[in-house]
Amino acid sequence: QDKTYTIGVSVPTADHGWTGGVDFFAQQAVDRLQKAYPNLKFVLATAPDSTKQAADLEDMVTTRNIDGLVILPGDPDAMTASIKKVKDAGKWVTVVDRALSQPGIPDLYVAGDNPGLGKTTAEYFKQAMPNGGNIVVLRGLPIPIDKQRVDAFMAGIEGTNIKVLDQQFANWNRDDGYKVMQDFLTKYPNIDAVWAQDDDILVGALKAAKEAGRDDKMWFVGGAGMNQIIKMVEAGSKQVPVDVSYNPNMVATAIDLTALHFVANAQVDGTMIINSTLITKDNAAQFDYPNTPF
């Protein structure tokens, strides 16, 4: 109990709402645990790209002598080699959300479920429009997790009469969500539903539809569980009947478990999947975290 441990936490820079949430929950967990366990020290670093994130890992090992690492790799494929180096240096490794391109590296993998998000959303669309309908898809950035979500969604609505009129990238960003939606509205006279894939995009898309006076003719599904959207679902909004969780909070879970490994050497290794569940009016309350900036 007297031995002190240093845990490195490496997360992406808050370059959009969700990663902002990740940073927030990571910071929160670190502060909480440092109070709770005097013999735990944390090193928190945020990285805008994999070059920086790789550098952060090197620095943590070389200059901060970490005993364990919790990492949410911005670009898992690019980070695999660097994370393997940490592992080979004999450190405990917890990977969050995104799967590395090489199996068997992490001691603990707290997996986000990107395909799951697409699948769950597809399920809802199927039961919400049994006789099919016209929908548009606003995607994130052209990176793998976006692809996983969209592919799973497409597979999910396979064989139904749900027709995807169009899909464009809205870069997980409100302005682009707004622009793309505006143009979709110009382009398609009747849209029955919109999958915005992420709640930041959703905010923009909603605004566009509202301005065009067509927000009551269609409904929207976002993703991730941004507080502002959760509140709408909770209030039983017609435009936003549900949301699909993809909770940045998972990073806190990972940090907690890793901490437990060191202070209580509890059995925490293995894989733990954080499911993307459907958030409805009924269960929204349990996703409505107080004073989150996300």
Add this chain to the structure above:
Amino acid sequence: MSTAATEQQTPPPRPARIRFRLGALGPLLALLLLMILGAALNGNFLTVANMANIVARASFIGIIAIGATFVITSGGIDLSVGSMAAFIAGMIIIIVNSLVPSLGAGWGSVGIGIAAGLVIGLIGGAANGALVTIGRIEPFIVTLGSLGIFRALITFLANGGTLNLNFQASDTYSPLYSGSLLWIPVPIVIFVLVAIVAEVAMRRTTFGRHIAAIGSNEQVARYSAIKVDRVRLTTYALQGLLVGLAAVLYVPKFGSANSSTAVLWELQAIAAVIIGGTTLRGGFGRIWGTVVGVIILELIGNILNLQNLISPYLNQAFQGAIIIIAVLLQRSRRTTA
């Protein structure tokens, strides 16, 4: 002899005028071609609604790019405009929210927030200007630095997440974005007003002349008793003020700001300025060209969304190509410094 002197000076300024007309043609030509392309691709392209959408969207970067035209004409550059806009939007939200309890959610709070936004912009811009003129640091470096600083500040203020405007306050505020003056959306009205004033300032005021002179040859300007540093600083302060104005219009749009707000607006603004025919090395600038440039950039995005031919993966490539072509239509008047 004097007669001879007059004779021997052959050509009237035909060359000059011609070059100008050609230069002017460039951006307009590109605009025209894009309009035709858009109309061909989608029947709804030429609708009033779509055009209004485009211009309204263009207004934010447009207002900023107008400021950039002054900075660039004077031989400077400002990379910090995007993150400055995000920072100011965040500050406005924080200030308004903090005032609502005491002053209520009416125009009182909102008005103060707006004023604060403009002032912060002015100060931020002036700070850039001071570092460039008094500090004698390359503008590229100064504003690359302040880009980082402003971006970090908004992230810090938002605690990594998103700042949301108080709901009643945003009801008060929103007309400033979604409202109309004589059937014209407010942002468009403001954009046009700013453009007109700026065009006049550029062509008809001593300020406009002096920045062109400074951009063309700083030494000459200094020897002509022009207060070079003061004028320079003014262009950056003006840029800051206009960034503030853009932020003031942006806040009511979503009532929020976060670290991804206005990312890379600086590149779009500069691109618009150059597409418009202003020379990046300074000495010559034209506001109306910048306005056309901004519209061109918005048109590209709009057209890409209205068509189904190009894979979304290739959007950026299409954009890049158009930008090059737009400028190719008006060869860069490269005057050796």
Add this chain to the structure above:
Amino acid sequence: MSTAATEQQTPPPRPARIRFRLGALGPLLALLLLMILGAALNGNFLTVANMANIVARASFIGIIAIGATFVITSGGIDLSVGSMAAFIAGMIIIIVNSLVPSLGAGWGSVGIGIAAGLVIGLIGGAANGALVTIGRIEPFIVTLGSLGIFRALITFLANGGTLNLNFQASDTYSPLYSGSLLWIPVPIVIFVLVAIVAEVAMRRTTFGRHIAAIGSNEQVARYSAIKVDRVRLTTYALQGLLVGLAAVLYVPKFGSANSSTAVLWELQAIAAVIIGGTTLRGGFGRIWGTVVGVIILELIGNILNLQNLISPYLNQAFQGAIIIIAVLLQRSRRTTA
């Protein structure tokens, strides 16, 4: 008379040397201060391991920034380097993977991949150069355009996902990044070699003299029998080649490429060049300064990781401030064009 002249003439250029030393002091001073800061913050900072890490990291942007020094000295700019690097990395992976079935995962396939990477870089750079020289388009616009194009191409090649290098191939390839030559990591060796060659090229070859002349006054260069367009084009081609080299070193480190690879490297490269004392308007450049500049940028990141005082949200602000200070230490020698 001539004797008198020679008397006045000959004295060794003392003032010159002084001026130079002052200019030089700037980046080195900033470097020194950062070193001290780092050492103060963390005992492990000055370890060989940490220093090796820093320089090895710096090698990617470093090699690119060296190319940028030539482009900028000649009065140009290249914004496309980042996405070009990503595109080339992607191409190398595709080519190697496609060769593995036939040629196996040995140096055969990898070697061809590497060669291809360099050639693609050369061609890409030359294309930029051609548009700038023959097309007479502002380099800012040309390379802003090709930035978009390359970025889109890698996205398209990766089909929106990621390109991963074949595993056996990466075993063959990885020594090129993680290996050492006489105890020095390979990337550092290559970085240093490139820097030395470039420094010589800049100071001791007609090419170096010519690009400085062009950057300083294109007309004079043309009247002095310098093939301005050819030299210009060469600088961009050279930049491309070095981007290719950086990509060749990048692939074995990360073994993958996608649309988020090497984002914004262009800004870092240009920042490094200017921190190093090269003038953005062209006419004066120095390679060793650029090398120092790159190291400074890496040091900042490293030092931020050495402490817990500054909220990670503020990293960018700290970075921005340091960049400004680093340049403030050497006032920009603003030569009025």
Add this chain to the structure above:
Amino acid sequence: MPIEAGTQAPPVLAANRISKSFGEIPVLFSVDFDVRAGEVHAIIGENGAGKSTLIKILSGFEQPTSGTIAYDGRVVTLPPNGEAEALGIVLIHQEFNLAEHLRVVDSIFLGREIARGGIMDLGQMRERARELLQTLHVDVDPNARIDTLSVADKQMVEIAKAISRDARVLIMDEPTAVLSLGETETLFEQIHRLTARGVAIVFISHKLDEVMRIADRVTVLRDGQLIATVEARDLTPDSAARMMVGRELHNLYPPKHEPDVDAPRVLSVRHLSAPGIRDVSFDLRKGEILGFAGLVGSGRTAVAEAIVGLRHRTSGEIEVNGRVAHFASVAQSLAAGIAYMTKDRKGKGLLTNMGLRPNLTLLTLRRHLRGVFLDTGSETRALERAVRRFDIRARDASVRAGQLSGGNQQKLMLGKTMESEPAIIIMDEPTRGIDVGTKQQIYHIIAALAAEGKSIILISSELQEVIGLSHRVLVMRFGRIVGELVGDQISEEQIVRHQMGIEGKAA
């Protein structure tokens, strides 16, 4: 009101015991100077003597290291950067002070725009500009961009700019260096008009005949020392030259050695047309000095630039040593042994922000290669040679080319051109701004080059040197060759008649 002009009047502007150093380099040693209302006070002296520095101090652009300036008898510290114009002290700089991107009208009023509350009255500005240009008989459109003007027109714009300010003291630094007779006459008309109004004029020139004509008093500087201030009428060209150079100046022009008639044609131009010139044909023989006379803008530079591949050739043919040549660039013409020295030293000749060495060798870097590397040692030796041969005076070797005095810049450019050891040399206004002493040297150099079989095309607006050096003279007008003069036809009168179109082929 009548102002008693000339010698009785009290000094308007006076410099007392002025010294000036740049860094540790002294360039003026306690010089006294004054100028009175209504007089023209000329300053003459060798290149680098300190003339420009002195008048920059007199107009506030430089501050003296020691000594005082008195304005209307009161000791003053003049404000910097041309703010002294507000006090009525106006300077025409030796090097143009015009921004290439601006239009003529903007340049004339730059920093002094006619404006109310920051809003300019463009109409009035354009009107005033047009008037000014008319009084100077300059026919350039006020809306034309500066970078489309010829060197002479730029100079005239500078003059227009200067007289537009109602100056009490008007200082001109070699205003006539790039002007031909026509413009010079107009300038002198204006000077007379101004002096009649009581304006004090300070006038710098290396053309002694002009100085004799226009000046009331003449001050001579040498190496930063005041040699004397004398009444112009007491001065003869020889005595002036002696005081400037410190030695007798006999036979300014060397004796002519006509090349023998059967000397081979090294250059033949046939029906050459290009922007600015139409159907130009002539031959150049080995060892010949071929003068090109003509009013400024008559197309002489155009011919030169078209020959060496700097200007697009619309039609016509060029033969070098009997072989047809098509030069697409200076590099190619240089390889064929033809070198061109521009008249625009600042814009096209020298890298003003670089040192002397890189400037000298820029044209011929390949000669200084050891393997693939530049041999700075051999460059330095080349510089020392050039400094001796052309008497380039820099107070120290590290100055940038832009810090050289005007004339020394010109010499550096001469050296740069000669480095390429061309068989055919086209010199455009080669002695622009060069003092008599050095002129003499250069004339002898040119003659020597011809004597050793080099061929020279000499473009000059200074008739005397065309007459003094040329074996044959071609006169241009409106971009055409309108006359050829040989032997004793070569006279000022003949050339002028052709230039004016009073004689010779119609243009």
